[in-house]
Amino acid sequence: MKILVCIKQVPDMESKFKINAEGTWYDGIDLAWRMNEYDEYAVEQAVQLKEQVAGSDLTVLCIGRQQVQETMKKALAIGCDRGVHVADENSHQKDPFEIASVIAEFASDKGFDLIFTGMQSQDRGSAQVGVLIAEMLGMPSISTIVDFAFADGQISAKRELEGGIKALVKTTAPALVTCQLGLNTPRYPTLPNIMKAKKKELLSVEVADLLKVEAKQETAKIYFPEKKGGGLVLEGEVADLADQLIQILKDKTAVLA
Amino acid sequence: MKALLVAEYRDGQLLGSTYELVAFANQLGAESAMFLVGSDSALPQYDGPLYLADSGKYSEFNPAVHKQLLLDVIAKEQPEMVVFAHSSYGWDLAPRIALTLGAAQVSEVVEIVDGVPVAPVCNSKLRRQVKANTDRTVVTLQAGAFGLSDEPSGSPTVEMIDTDSDSAAQIEFCGYEEAEAGGVDLSKADVIVSAGRGIGKPENLEIVEVLAKALGGEYGASRPVVDSDWADHSRQVGTTGQTVSPKLYVACGISGAIQHLAGMKKSEFIVAINTDKDAPIGEVADVLLVADLKQFLPVLTEKVRAL
Numbered sequence A: 001m002k003i004l005v006c007i008k009q010v011p012d013m014e015s016k017f018k019i020n021a022e023g024t025w026y027d028g029i030d031l032a033w034r035m036n037e038y039d040e041y042a043v044e045q046a047v048q049l050k051e052q053v054a055g056s057d058l059t060v061l062c063i064g065r066q067q068v069q070e071t072m073k074k075a076l077a078i079g080c081d082r083g084v085h086v087a088d089e090n091s092h093q094k095d096p097f098e099i100a101s102v103i104a105e106f107a108s109d110k111g112f113d114l115i116f117t118g119m120q121s122q123d124r125g126s127a128q129v130g131v132l133i134a135e136m137l138g139m140p141s142i143s144t145i146v147d148f149a150f151a152d153g154q155i156s157a158k159r160e161l162e163g164g165i166k167a168l169v170k171t172t173a174p175a176l177v178t179c180q181l182g183l184n185t186p187r188y189p190t191l192p193n194i195m196k197a198k199k200k201e202l203l204s205v206e207v208a209d210l211l212k213v214e215a216k217q218e219t220a221k222i223y224f225p226e227k228k229g230g231g232l233v234l235e236g237e238v239a240d241l242a243d244q245l246i247q248i249l250k251d252k253t254a255v256l257a
Numbered sequence B: 001m002k003a004l005l006v007a008e009y010r011d012g013q014l015l016g017s018t019y020e021l022v023a024f025a026n027q028l029g030a031e032s033a034m035f036l037v038g039s040d041s042a043l044p045q046y047d048g049p050l051y052l053a054d055s056g057k058y059s060e061f062n063p064a065v066h067k068q069l070l071l072d073v074i075a076k077e078q079p080e081m082v083v084f085a086h087s088s089y090g091w092d093l094a095p096r097i098a099l100t101l102g103a104a105q106v107s108e109v110v111e112i113v114d115g116v117p118v119a120p121v122c123n124s125k126l127r128r129q130v131k132a133n134t135d136r137t138v139v140t141l142q143a144g145a146f147g148l149s150d151e152p153s154g155s156p157t158v159e160m161i162d163t164d165s166d167s168a169a170q171i172e173f174c175g176y177e178e179a180e181a182g183g184v185d186l187s188k189a190d191v192i193v194s195a196g197r198g199i200g201k202p203e204n205l206e207i208v209e210v211l212a213k214a215l216g217g218e219y220g221a222s223r224p225v226v227d228s229d230w231a232d233h234s235r236q237v238g239t240t241g242q243t244v245s246p247k248l249y250v251a252c253g254i255s256g257a258i259q260h261l262a263g264m265k266k267s268e269f270i271v272a273i274n275t276d277k278d279a280p281i282g283e284v285a286d287v288l289l290v291a292d293l294k295q296f297l298p299v300l301t302e303k304v305r306a307l
Helices: A037-052 A068-078 A096-107 A129-137 A191-197 A238-252 B017-028 B063-077 B090-101 B202-214 B223-227 B258-264 B293-305
Strands: A002-007 A009-011 A033-035 A057-064 A082-087 A114-118 A141-151 A154-160 A166-172 A175-179 A201-206 A217-223 A232-235 B002-006 B031-038 B049-054 B081-085 B104-109 B111-113 B116-121 B126-132 B137-141 B157-160 B172-177 B191-195 B218-221 B248-252 B270-274 B287-290
Touching: A002 A037, A002 A068, A002 A129, A009 A068, A033 A037, A033 A068, A037 A057, A037 A068, A037 A114, A037 A141, A037 A175, A057 A068, A057 A096, A068 A082, A068 A191, A068 A201, A082 A096, A096 A129, A096 B090, A096 B104, A114 A129, A129 A141, A129 A175, A129 B090, A141 A166, A141 B090, A154 A175, A217 B104, A232 A238, A238 B287, A238 B293, B002 B017, B002 B063, B002 B090, B017 B031, B017 B081, B017 B137, B031 B063, B049 B063, B063 B090, B081 B090, B090 B104, B090 B137, B104 B126, B191 B202, B202 B218, B202 B248, B202 B293, B218 B223, B270 B293
Parallel strands: A002 A057, A002 A114, A057 A082, A082 A201, A114 A175, A141 A175, A232 B287, B002 B031, B002 B081, B031 B049, B049 B157, B081 B137, B104 B137, B191 B218, B191 B248, B248 B270, B270 B287
Antiparallel strands: A009 A033, A141 A154, A154 A166, A166 B172, A217 B126, B104 B116, B111 B116, B116 B126
Protein backbone atom coordinates (compact mmCIF):
# COMPACT_ATOMS: atom_id res chain seq x y z
CA MET A 1 0.00 0.00 0.00
CA LYS A 2 1.37 3.41 -0.98
CA ILE A 3 0.62 6.20 1.47
CA LEU A 4 1.34 9.93 1.28
CA VAL A 5 1.12 12.38 4.14
CA CYS A 6 1.40 16.12 3.43
CA ILE A 7 2.69 18.39 6.17
CA LYS A 8 3.40 22.07 6.64
CA GLN A 9 5.84 23.87 8.86
CA VAL A 10 4.23 26.76 10.73
CA PRO A 11 5.32 29.21 13.42
CA ASP A 12 4.47 28.43 17.01
CA MET A 13 1.18 30.27 17.48
CA GLU A 14 2.36 31.72 20.80
CA SER A 15 5.03 33.67 18.91
CA LYS A 16 5.24 37.43 18.86
CA PHE A 17 4.39 38.09 15.24
CA LYS A 18 5.72 40.97 13.20
CA ILE A 19 4.57 42.14 9.79
CA ASN A 20 7.05 41.83 6.91
CA ALA A 21 8.42 44.86 5.07
CA GLU A 22 5.93 44.50 2.22
CA GLY A 23 3.01 44.32 4.65
CA THR A 24 1.76 41.16 2.96
CA TRP A 25 2.67 38.39 5.43
CA TYR A 26 4.19 37.87 8.84
CA ASP A 27 7.93 38.20 9.09
CA GLY A 28 9.60 34.79 9.09
CA ILE A 29 12.57 35.95 11.15
CA ASP A 30 12.91 35.14 14.87
CA LEU A 31 10.06 32.66 15.01
CA ALA A 32 10.05 29.17 16.49
CA TRP A 33 8.85 26.71 13.84
CA ARG A 34 7.05 23.43 14.28
CA MET A 35 4.86 20.94 12.49
CA ASN A 36 1.33 22.20 11.84
CA GLU A 37 -0.65 20.70 14.69
CA TYR A 38 -3.30 19.13 12.44
CA ASP A 39 -0.54 17.44 10.44
CA GLU A 40 0.81 15.75 13.57
CA TYR A 41 -2.44 13.78 13.67
CA ALA A 42 -2.18 13.09 9.94
CA VAL A 43 1.37 11.71 10.31
CA GLU A 44 0.36 9.54 13.28
CA GLN A 45 -2.62 8.09 11.40
CA ALA A 46 -0.52 7.44 8.31
CA VAL A 47 2.12 5.65 10.40
CA GLN A 48 -0.56 3.57 12.13
CA LEU A 49 -1.94 2.55 8.74
CA LYS A 50 1.53 1.66 7.52
CA GLU A 51 2.02 -0.52 10.58
CA GLN A 52 -1.36 -2.18 10.01
CA VAL A 53 -0.90 -3.04 6.34
CA ALA A 54 2.21 -5.13 5.75
CA GLY A 55 4.50 -3.99 2.96
CA SER A 56 3.27 -0.39 3.01
CA ASP A 57 5.42 2.53 1.94
CA LEU A 58 4.87 5.95 3.48
CA THR A 59 6.09 9.19 1.91
CA VAL A 60 5.98 12.54 3.71
CA LEU A 61 5.84 15.69 1.57
CA CYS A 62 6.46 19.26 2.63
CA ILE A 63 6.71 22.51 0.64
CA GLY A 64 8.88 25.37 1.77
CA ARG A 65 12.36 26.66 2.51
CA GLN A 66 15.33 24.52 3.46
CA GLN A 67 14.33 24.84 7.14
CA VAL A 68 11.21 22.68 6.64
CA GLN A 69 13.52 19.66 6.47
CA GLU A 70 13.81 19.92 10.26
CA THR A 71 10.08 19.31 10.57
CA MET A 72 10.24 16.57 7.94
CA LYS A 73 12.90 14.78 10.00
CA LYS A 74 10.42 14.57 12.86
CA ALA A 75 7.92 12.88 10.55
CA LEU A 76 10.63 10.48 9.40
CA ALA A 77 11.55 9.72 13.01
CA ILE A 78 7.91 8.98 13.80
CA GLY A 79 7.79 6.41 11.02
CA CYS A 80 7.55 7.84 7.51
CA ASP A 81 9.83 5.93 5.11
CA ARG A 82 10.95 8.72 2.83
CA GLY A 83 10.65 12.47 2.49
CA VAL A 84 9.99 14.66 -0.51
CA HIS A 85 10.91 18.28 0.06
CA VAL A 86 9.42 20.60 -2.53
CA ALA A 87 11.90 23.46 -2.31
CA ASP A 88 10.17 26.83 -2.45
CA GLU A 89 11.42 30.10 -0.99
CA ASN A 90 8.02 31.69 -1.50
CA SER A 91 5.57 29.03 -0.41
CA HIS A 92 4.00 31.48 2.06
CA GLN A 93 2.83 33.59 -0.89
CA LYS A 94 1.19 30.71 -2.70
CA ASP A 95 -2.55 30.33 -2.43
CA PRO A 96 -4.30 27.05 -1.56
CA PHE A 97 -4.98 26.37 -5.25
CA GLU A 98 -1.29 26.60 -6.13
CA ILE A 99 -0.19 24.48 -3.15
CA ALA A 100 -2.76 21.80 -3.95
CA SER A 101 -1.77 21.87 -7.63
CA VAL A 102 1.88 21.29 -6.75
CA ILE A 103 1.04 18.32 -4.54
CA ALA A 104 -1.45 16.86 -7.05
CA GLU A 105 1.15 17.22 -9.80
CA PHE A 106 3.67 15.34 -7.68
CA ALA A 107 1.16 12.63 -6.71
CA SER A 108 -0.45 12.19 -10.12
CA ASP A 109 1.81 9.38 -11.35
CA LYS A 110 2.71 7.79 -8.00
CA GLY A 111 -0.38 5.65 -7.45
CA PHE A 112 -0.97 6.53 -3.80
CA ASP A 113 -3.74 4.46 -2.21
CA LEU A 114 -4.25 6.86 0.65
CA ILE A 115 -3.35 10.48 1.20
CA PHE A 116 -3.45 12.14 4.60
CA THR A 117 -3.42 15.90 5.23
CA GLY A 118 -4.29 18.13 8.15
CA MET A 119 -7.76 19.66 7.87
CA GLN A 120 -6.19 23.10 7.79
CA SER A 121 -2.98 24.94 8.62
CA GLN A 122 -2.67 26.91 11.81
CA ASP A 123 -1.41 30.04 10.06
CA ARG A 124 -3.53 30.37 6.92
CA GLY A 125 -6.37 28.19 8.10
CA SER A 126 -8.11 28.03 4.74
CA ALA A 127 -9.09 24.33 5.04
CA GLN A 128 -8.91 23.93 1.25
CA VAL A 129 -5.71 22.16 0.26
CA GLY A 130 -6.61 18.57 1.16
CA VAL A 131 -10.00 18.58 -0.52
CA LEU A 132 -8.52 20.34 -3.58
CA ILE A 133 -5.76 17.73 -3.98
CA ALA A 134 -8.36 14.94 -3.99
CA GLU A 135 -10.57 16.77 -6.48
CA MET A 136 -7.59 17.36 -8.75
CA LEU A 137 -6.65 13.68 -8.57
CA GLY A 138 -10.26 12.60 -9.03
CA MET A 139 -10.41 10.63 -5.80
CA PRO A 140 -12.97 10.82 -2.99
CA SER A 141 -12.06 12.82 0.09
CA ILE A 142 -13.39 12.90 3.62
CA SER A 143 -12.61 16.08 5.53
CA THR A 144 -12.33 16.79 9.26
CA ILE A 145 -12.01 13.22 10.49
CA VAL A 146 -11.79 12.33 14.18
CA ASP A 147 -11.85 8.56 13.69
CA PHE A 148 -10.29 6.38 11.00
CA ALA A 149 -10.38 2.67 10.24
CA PHE A 150 -9.17 0.75 7.19
CA ALA A 151 -10.04 -2.82 6.18
CA ASP A 152 -10.12 -4.57 2.81
CA GLY A 153 -9.74 -1.36 0.81
CA GLN A 154 -12.64 0.27 2.70
CA ILE A 155 -12.23 3.42 4.75
CA SER A 156 -14.62 4.05 7.62
CA ALA A 157 -14.29 7.47 9.21
CA LYS A 158 -16.11 9.84 11.49
CA ARG A 159 -16.37 13.47 10.49
CA GLU A 160 -16.58 16.00 13.27
CA LEU A 161 -19.59 18.28 12.90
CA GLU A 162 -20.58 21.24 15.06
CA GLY A 163 -21.91 20.65 18.58
CA GLY A 164 -20.03 17.41 19.23
CA ILE A 165 -22.01 15.41 16.65
CA LYS A 166 -20.16 13.08 14.28
CA ALA A 167 -21.09 11.81 10.85
CA LEU A 168 -20.21 8.22 10.00
CA VAL A 169 -18.96 7.90 6.43
CA LYS A 170 -17.39 5.26 4.24
CA THR A 171 -15.44 5.33 1.03
CA THR A 172 -13.07 3.17 -0.98
CA ALA A 173 -9.35 3.64 -1.56
CA PRO A 174 -7.72 5.39 -3.30
CA ALA A 175 -8.93 8.31 -1.23
CA LEU A 176 -7.80 11.31 0.78
CA VAL A 177 -8.69 12.24 4.34
CA THR A 178 -8.11 15.53 6.17
CA CYS A 179 -7.36 15.14 9.87
CA GLN A 180 -8.92 17.07 12.71
CA LEU A 181 -7.32 17.57 16.13
CA GLY A 182 -7.94 14.70 18.53
CA LEU A 183 -8.01 12.03 15.80
CA ASN A 184 -5.43 9.95 17.68
CA THR A 185 -2.60 10.37 20.15
CA PRO A 186 0.49 11.45 18.19
CA ARG A 187 3.57 9.62 19.40
CA TYR A 188 6.87 11.24 20.22
CA PRO A 189 9.90 10.24 18.21
CA THR A 190 12.32 8.09 20.21
CA LEU A 191 16.04 8.80 20.21
CA PRO A 192 16.96 5.60 18.27
CA ASN A 193 14.33 6.50 15.67
CA ILE A 194 15.63 10.06 15.43
CA MET A 195 19.07 8.59 14.67
CA LYS A 196 17.62 6.15 12.11
CA ALA A 197 15.66 8.95 10.47
CA LYS A 198 18.90 10.71 9.54
CA LYS A 199 19.64 7.85 7.15
CA LYS A 200 16.25 7.89 5.47
CA GLU A 201 15.89 9.20 1.95
CA LEU A 202 15.01 12.89 1.75
CA LEU A 203 14.58 13.98 -1.85
CA SER A 204 14.46 17.61 -2.86
CA VAL A 205 12.40 18.76 -5.83
CA GLU A 206 12.21 22.31 -7.17
CA VAL A 207 8.74 23.79 -6.94
CA ALA A 208 9.10 25.19 -10.47
CA ASP A 209 9.08 21.60 -11.77
CA LEU A 210 5.65 21.00 -10.27
CA LEU A 211 3.91 24.37 -10.41
CA LYS A 212 1.89 24.75 -13.60
CA VAL A 213 -0.89 27.10 -12.52
CA GLU A 214 -1.30 30.68 -11.38
CA ALA A 215 -2.67 31.92 -8.08
CA LYS A 216 -6.36 32.66 -7.84
CA GLN A 217 -5.90 35.04 -4.93
CA GLU A 218 -3.30 36.99 -3.01
CA THR A 219 -2.93 38.68 0.33
CA ALA A 220 -3.22 42.40 -0.35
CA LYS A 221 -2.43 43.42 3.19
CA ILE A 222 -1.86 41.81 6.57
CA TYR A 223 -2.32 43.62 9.86
CA PHE A 224 -3.06 43.24 13.55
CA PRO A 225 -6.75 43.44 14.35
CA GLU A 226 -7.83 46.49 16.31
CA LYS A 227 -8.34 45.71 19.96
CA LYS A 228 -12.04 45.83 20.57
CA GLY A 229 -13.83 46.23 23.87
CA GLY A 230 -10.80 47.74 25.57
CA GLY A 231 -10.79 45.32 28.51
CA LEU A 232 -8.67 46.11 31.53
CA VAL A 233 -5.17 44.63 31.50
CA LEU A 234 -3.63 44.02 34.92
CA GLU A 235 -0.04 43.11 35.64
CA GLY A 236 1.90 42.82 38.85
CA GLU A 237 2.45 40.71 41.91
CA VAL A 238 0.03 37.78 42.32
CA ALA A 239 -1.41 38.70 45.74
CA ASP A 240 -2.13 42.26 44.51
CA LEU A 241 -3.68 40.94 41.34
CA ALA A 242 -5.92 38.59 43.32
CA ASP A 243 -7.10 41.44 45.54
CA GLN A 244 -7.78 43.67 42.55
CA LEU A 245 -9.68 40.93 40.78
CA ILE A 246 -11.83 40.17 43.83
CA GLN A 247 -12.73 43.87 44.11
CA ILE A 248 -13.66 43.96 40.41
CA LEU A 249 -15.82 40.84 40.76
CA LYS A 250 -17.57 42.37 43.77
CA ASP A 251 -18.24 45.57 41.81
CA LYS A 252 -19.19 44.10 38.45
CA THR A 253 -20.69 40.69 39.15
CA ALA A 254 -22.94 39.05 41.72
CA VAL A 255 -20.98 35.84 41.99
CA LEU A 256 -19.17 36.70 45.23
CA ALA A 257 -22.31 37.90 46.99
CA MET B 1 -23.99 41.68 -7.78
CA LYS B 2 -25.68 38.34 -7.30
CA ALA B 3 -24.86 35.89 -4.50
CA LEU B 4 -25.90 32.26 -4.24
CA LEU B 5 -26.29 31.25 -0.59
CA VAL B 6 -25.66 27.61 0.28
CA ALA B 7 -27.92 26.86 3.23
CA GLU B 8 -27.31 24.00 5.66
CA TYR B 9 -29.53 21.28 6.92
CA ARG B 10 -28.85 18.53 9.44
CA ASP B 11 -30.88 15.76 10.95
CA GLY B 12 -34.13 17.16 9.58
CA GLN B 13 -33.44 20.75 10.68
CA LEU B 14 -32.43 23.89 8.86
CA LEU B 15 -29.29 25.25 10.55
CA GLY B 16 -29.16 28.78 11.98
CA SER B 17 -26.02 29.56 9.97
CA THR B 18 -28.35 29.92 6.97
CA TYR B 19 -29.41 33.32 8.29
CA GLU B 20 -25.81 34.45 8.64
CA LEU B 21 -25.52 33.96 4.87
CA VAL B 22 -28.64 36.10 4.39
CA ALA B 23 -27.20 38.79 6.68
CA PHE B 24 -23.98 38.75 4.66
CA ALA B 25 -25.85 39.19 1.36
CA ASN B 26 -27.89 42.02 2.89
CA GLN B 27 -24.73 43.75 4.09
CA LEU B 28 -23.26 43.55 0.58
CA GLY B 29 -26.50 44.81 -0.89
CA ALA B 30 -26.42 41.75 -3.13
CA GLU B 31 -29.31 40.18 -4.94
CA SER B 32 -29.49 36.61 -3.68
CA ALA B 33 -30.81 33.15 -4.33
CA MET B 34 -30.55 30.17 -2.01
CA PHE B 35 -29.57 26.53 -2.47
CA LEU B 36 -30.52 23.82 -0.01
CA VAL B 37 -30.39 20.06 0.14
CA GLY B 38 -33.12 19.65 2.73
CA SER B 39 -36.83 19.31 2.97
CA ASP B 40 -39.92 21.40 2.31
CA SER B 41 -40.94 20.69 5.90
CA ALA B 42 -38.14 22.95 7.19
CA LEU B 43 -37.92 25.86 4.78
CA PRO B 44 -35.91 28.97 5.55
CA GLN B 45 -37.73 32.21 6.33
CA TYR B 46 -36.35 34.01 3.34
CA ASP B 47 -37.78 36.12 0.55
CA GLY B 48 -36.19 34.92 -2.64
CA PRO B 49 -35.77 31.97 -4.94
CA LEU B 50 -34.86 28.72 -3.20
CA TYR B 51 -33.49 25.80 -5.16
CA LEU B 52 -34.37 22.79 -3.08
CA ALA B 53 -33.11 19.25 -3.50
CA ASP B 54 -34.66 16.52 -1.39
CA SER B 55 -32.24 15.28 1.27
CA GLY B 56 -34.29 12.09 1.48
CA LYS B 57 -33.22 11.35 -2.06
CA TYR B 58 -29.74 12.90 -2.16
CA SER B 59 -28.67 12.38 1.50
CA GLU B 60 -27.71 15.11 3.96
CA PHE B 61 -24.07 14.46 3.22
CA ASN B 62 -22.88 13.41 -0.20
CA PRO B 63 -20.24 15.81 -1.52
CA ALA B 64 -20.10 14.61 -5.13
CA VAL B 65 -23.85 14.72 -5.60
CA HIS B 66 -24.39 17.99 -3.71
CA LYS B 67 -21.61 19.45 -5.83
CA GLN B 68 -23.41 18.49 -9.03
CA LEU B 69 -26.76 19.83 -7.79
CA LEU B 70 -25.11 23.10 -6.82
CA LEU B 71 -23.17 23.43 -10.09
CA ASP B 72 -26.44 23.08 -12.00
CA VAL B 73 -27.95 25.95 -10.03
CA ILE B 74 -24.81 28.06 -10.50
CA ALA B 75 -25.02 27.48 -14.25
CA LYS B 76 -28.58 28.74 -14.22
CA GLU B 77 -28.27 31.66 -11.78
CA GLN B 78 -24.76 32.81 -12.80
CA PRO B 79 -23.91 34.32 -9.39
CA GLU B 80 -20.72 36.39 -8.98
CA MET B 81 -20.31 34.94 -5.50
CA VAL B 82 -21.14 31.57 -3.94
CA VAL B 83 -21.47 31.85 -0.18
CA PHE B 84 -21.07 29.06 2.39
CA ALA B 85 -20.81 28.95 6.17
CA HIS B 86 -17.28 28.09 7.30
CA SER B 87 -18.55 24.88 8.83
CA SER B 88 -18.02 21.15 8.46
CA TYR B 89 -20.45 21.23 5.52
CA GLY B 90 -19.21 24.47 3.99
CA TRP B 91 -15.47 23.92 4.12
CA ASP B 92 -15.98 20.45 2.67
CA LEU B 93 -18.10 21.47 -0.29
CA ALA B 94 -16.72 24.93 -1.09
CA PRO B 95 -13.30 23.87 -2.49
CA ARG B 96 -14.98 21.31 -4.75
CA ILE B 97 -17.15 24.06 -6.21
CA ALA B 98 -14.36 26.64 -6.42
CA LEU B 99 -12.10 24.26 -8.32
CA THR B 100 -14.74 23.40 -10.91
CA LEU B 101 -15.65 27.06 -11.36
CA GLY B 102 -12.01 28.15 -11.52
CA ALA B 103 -12.89 30.64 -8.80
CA ALA B 104 -10.83 31.97 -5.92
CA GLN B 105 -12.06 30.71 -2.56
CA VAL B 106 -11.66 32.99 0.43
CA SER B 107 -12.08 31.01 3.66
CA GLU B 108 -13.46 32.11 7.00
CA VAL B 109 -14.37 35.67 6.04
CA VAL B 110 -14.91 37.80 9.15
CA GLU B 111 -15.79 41.09 7.49
CA ILE B 112 -15.86 42.95 4.20
CA VAL B 113 -13.90 46.21 4.11
CA ASP B 114 -14.38 48.39 1.03
CA GLY B 115 -15.60 45.36 -0.85
CA VAL B 116 -12.53 43.29 0.08
CA PRO B 117 -12.95 40.14 2.21
CA VAL B 118 -10.92 39.91 5.40
CA ALA B 119 -9.81 36.57 6.88
CA PRO B 120 -7.99 35.63 10.09
CA VAL B 121 -4.38 34.41 10.15
CA CYS B 122 -2.48 32.63 12.93
CA ASN B 123 -5.31 31.92 15.31
CA SER B 124 -6.79 35.41 14.75
CA LYS B 125 -3.62 37.12 15.91
CA LEU B 126 -3.46 38.69 12.46
CA ARG B 127 -5.95 39.58 9.76
CA ARG B 128 -5.48 39.75 6.03
CA GLN B 129 -7.29 41.39 3.17
CA VAL B 130 -7.64 38.96 0.32
CA LYS B 131 -7.61 40.05 -3.29
CA ALA B 132 -9.23 37.57 -5.65
CA ASN B 133 -7.80 37.36 -9.17
CA THR B 134 -10.97 35.82 -10.54
CA ASP B 135 -14.27 37.50 -11.42
CA ARG B 136 -16.25 34.91 -9.58
CA THR B 137 -15.49 34.04 -5.97
CA VAL B 138 -16.44 31.43 -3.42
CA VAL B 139 -16.45 32.52 0.21
CA THR B 140 -17.00 30.75 3.51
CA LEU B 141 -18.12 32.90 6.45
CA GLN B 142 -16.77 32.58 9.97
CA ALA B 143 -19.46 31.36 12.37
CA GLY B 144 -21.07 34.31 14.12
CA ALA B 145 -19.30 36.99 12.07
CA PHE B 146 -22.48 38.09 10.30
CA GLY B 147 -25.89 38.16 11.91
CA LEU B 148 -29.36 39.45 11.15
CA SER B 149 -30.41 42.36 13.33
CA ASP B 150 -34.06 41.28 13.12
CA GLU B 151 -35.72 37.93 13.36
CA PRO B 152 -35.68 36.17 9.98
CA SER B 153 -38.85 36.50 7.98
CA GLY B 154 -40.22 35.80 4.55
CA SER B 155 -41.11 32.81 2.49
CA PRO B 156 -39.09 31.53 -0.43
CA THR B 157 -40.19 30.75 -3.94
CA VAL B 158 -39.31 27.07 -4.05
CA GLU B 159 -38.06 25.32 -7.14
CA MET B 160 -37.37 21.61 -6.67
CA ILE B 161 -34.17 20.42 -8.36
CA ASP B 162 -32.82 17.03 -9.38
CA THR B 163 -29.73 15.50 -10.83
CA ASP B 164 -29.11 12.18 -12.51
CA SER B 165 -25.50 12.06 -11.32
CA ASP B 166 -26.35 9.81 -8.37
CA SER B 167 -23.97 7.22 -9.76
CA ALA B 168 -21.15 9.65 -9.00
CA ALA B 169 -21.62 9.11 -5.27
CA GLN B 170 -18.22 8.24 -3.84
CA ILE B 171 -18.96 8.67 -0.17
CA GLU B 172 -21.49 6.66 1.73
CA PHE B 173 -23.11 8.51 4.62
CA CYS B 174 -24.11 6.04 7.34
CA GLY B 175 -25.73 8.32 9.91
CA TYR B 176 -24.91 10.49 12.91
CA GLU B 177 -23.32 9.74 16.22
CA GLU B 178 -24.70 12.05 18.90
CA ALA B 179 -22.48 13.81 21.40
CA GLU B 180 -21.72 11.64 24.40
CA ALA B 181 -24.56 11.80 26.85
CA GLY B 182 -23.98 12.33 30.53
CA GLY B 183 -21.27 14.41 32.08
CA VAL B 184 -21.77 18.01 33.03
CA ASP B 185 -24.28 20.50 31.68
CA LEU B 186 -22.09 23.59 31.76
CA SER B 187 -24.91 25.75 30.43
CA LYS B 188 -26.51 25.64 33.89
CA ALA B 189 -23.45 26.91 35.77
CA ASP B 190 -23.30 30.55 36.95
CA VAL B 191 -19.53 30.44 37.09
CA ILE B 192 -17.23 28.53 34.76
CA VAL B 193 -13.48 28.38 35.23
CA SER B 194 -11.89 26.88 32.14
CA ALA B 195 -8.48 25.40 31.58
CA GLY B 196 -6.54 25.81 28.34
CA ARG B 197 -3.29 24.54 26.98
CA GLY B 198 -1.50 27.06 29.20
CA ILE B 199 -2.03 24.84 32.24
CA GLY B 200 0.92 22.90 30.86
CA LYS B 201 0.23 19.47 32.31
CA PRO B 202 -2.79 17.47 33.47
CA GLU B 203 -1.85 17.71 37.15
CA ASN B 204 -2.48 21.46 36.97
CA LEU B 205 -6.13 20.95 36.14
CA GLU B 206 -6.70 20.56 39.86
CA ILE B 207 -5.89 24.22 40.67
CA VAL B 208 -8.51 25.21 38.08
CA GLU B 209 -11.03 22.80 39.53
CA VAL B 210 -10.59 24.02 43.11
CA LEU B 211 -11.01 27.64 42.05
CA ALA B 212 -14.21 26.69 40.24
CA LYS B 213 -15.47 25.03 43.42
CA ALA B 214 -14.48 28.00 45.59
CA LEU B 215 -16.50 30.24 43.24
CA GLY B 216 -19.45 27.86 43.37
CA GLY B 217 -19.10 26.89 39.73
CA GLU B 218 -17.95 24.20 37.37
CA TYR B 219 -14.70 23.78 35.55
CA GLY B 220 -14.54 23.71 31.77
CA ALA B 221 -11.81 23.12 29.24
CA SER B 222 -10.66 24.22 25.82
CA ARG B 223 -10.25 21.81 22.96
CA PRO B 224 -6.51 21.00 23.35
CA VAL B 225 -7.10 19.98 26.98
CA VAL B 226 -9.92 17.63 25.97
CA ASP B 227 -8.00 16.28 22.97
CA SER B 228 -5.13 15.43 25.33
CA ASP B 229 -7.62 13.49 27.51
CA TRP B 230 -6.94 15.74 30.47
CA ALA B 231 -10.65 16.51 30.74
CA ASP B 232 -13.87 14.86 29.64
CA HIS B 233 -15.50 16.02 26.40
CA SER B 234 -18.58 17.14 28.33
CA ARG B 235 -16.34 19.87 29.82
CA GLN B 236 -15.39 21.30 26.42
CA VAL B 237 -16.45 24.86 25.68
CA GLY B 238 -16.54 25.94 22.04
CA THR B 239 -17.93 25.19 18.61
CA THR B 240 -17.59 21.44 18.94
CA GLY B 241 -18.41 21.42 22.64
CA GLN B 242 -20.88 23.43 24.69
CA THR B 243 -21.93 27.03 24.18
CA VAL B 244 -22.16 28.80 27.51
CA SER B 245 -23.11 32.23 28.88
CA PRO B 246 -22.48 32.16 32.64
CA LYS B 247 -22.40 35.21 34.91
CA LEU B 248 -18.64 34.79 35.19
CA TYR B 249 -16.25 32.99 32.86
CA VAL B 250 -12.62 32.65 33.88
CA ALA B 251 -10.33 31.55 31.06
CA CYS B 252 -7.09 30.11 32.42
CA GLY B 253 -4.26 29.71 29.94
CA ILE B 254 -6.64 29.86 26.99
CA SER B 255 -5.23 31.72 23.99
CA GLY B 256 -8.66 32.31 22.46
CA ALA B 257 -9.05 30.36 19.24
CA ILE B 258 -12.19 31.45 17.42
CA GLN B 259 -13.74 28.03 18.03
CA HIS B 260 -13.41 28.63 21.76
CA LEU B 261 -14.54 32.26 21.66
CA ALA B 262 -17.68 31.26 19.79
CA GLY B 263 -18.62 29.07 22.75
CA MET B 264 -18.15 31.61 25.56
CA LYS B 265 -18.10 35.20 24.31
CA LYS B 266 -21.68 35.80 25.42
CA SER B 267 -20.72 35.27 29.06
CA GLU B 268 -21.75 38.25 31.22
CA PHE B 269 -18.27 38.88 32.61
CA ILE B 270 -15.05 37.42 31.29
CA VAL B 271 -11.74 37.20 33.11
CA ALA B 272 -8.69 35.89 31.28
CA ILE B 273 -5.50 34.79 32.97
CA ASN B 274 -2.63 34.42 30.57
CA THR B 275 1.11 35.00 30.36
CA ASP B 276 0.71 36.40 26.82
CA LYS B 277 -1.02 39.75 27.00
CA ASP B 278 -1.45 39.77 23.21
CA ALA B 279 -3.46 36.52 23.27
CA PRO B 280 -6.69 36.83 21.25
CA ILE B 281 -8.70 36.00 24.40
CA GLY B 282 -8.03 39.66 25.28
CA GLU B 283 -10.48 40.60 22.50
CA VAL B 284 -13.42 39.41 24.55
CA ALA B 285 -12.10 39.64 28.12
CA ASP B 286 -13.35 42.33 30.49
CA VAL B 287 -10.21 41.83 32.53
CA LEU B 288 -6.96 40.26 31.39
CA LEU B 289 -4.56 39.32 34.18
CA VAL B 290 -1.01 38.80 33.01
CA ALA B 291 0.15 36.11 35.40
CA ASP B 292 1.46 32.60 35.77
CA LEU B 293 -1.45 30.29 36.55
CA LYS B 294 0.44 28.01 38.89
CA GLN B 295 1.32 30.94 41.13
CA PHE B 296 -1.80 33.01 40.73
CA LEU B 297 -4.69 30.54 40.95
CA PRO B 298 -3.87 29.06 44.40
CA VAL B 299 -3.52 32.59 45.84
CA LEU B 300 -6.82 33.66 44.31
CA THR B 301 -8.56 30.52 45.54
CA GLU B 302 -7.36 31.12 49.12
CA LYS B 303 -8.58 34.71 49.03
CA VAL B 304 -11.95 33.73 47.62
CA ARG B 305 -12.36 31.06 50.30
CA ALA B 306 -11.51 33.63 52.98
CA LEU B 307 -14.34 35.97 51.93
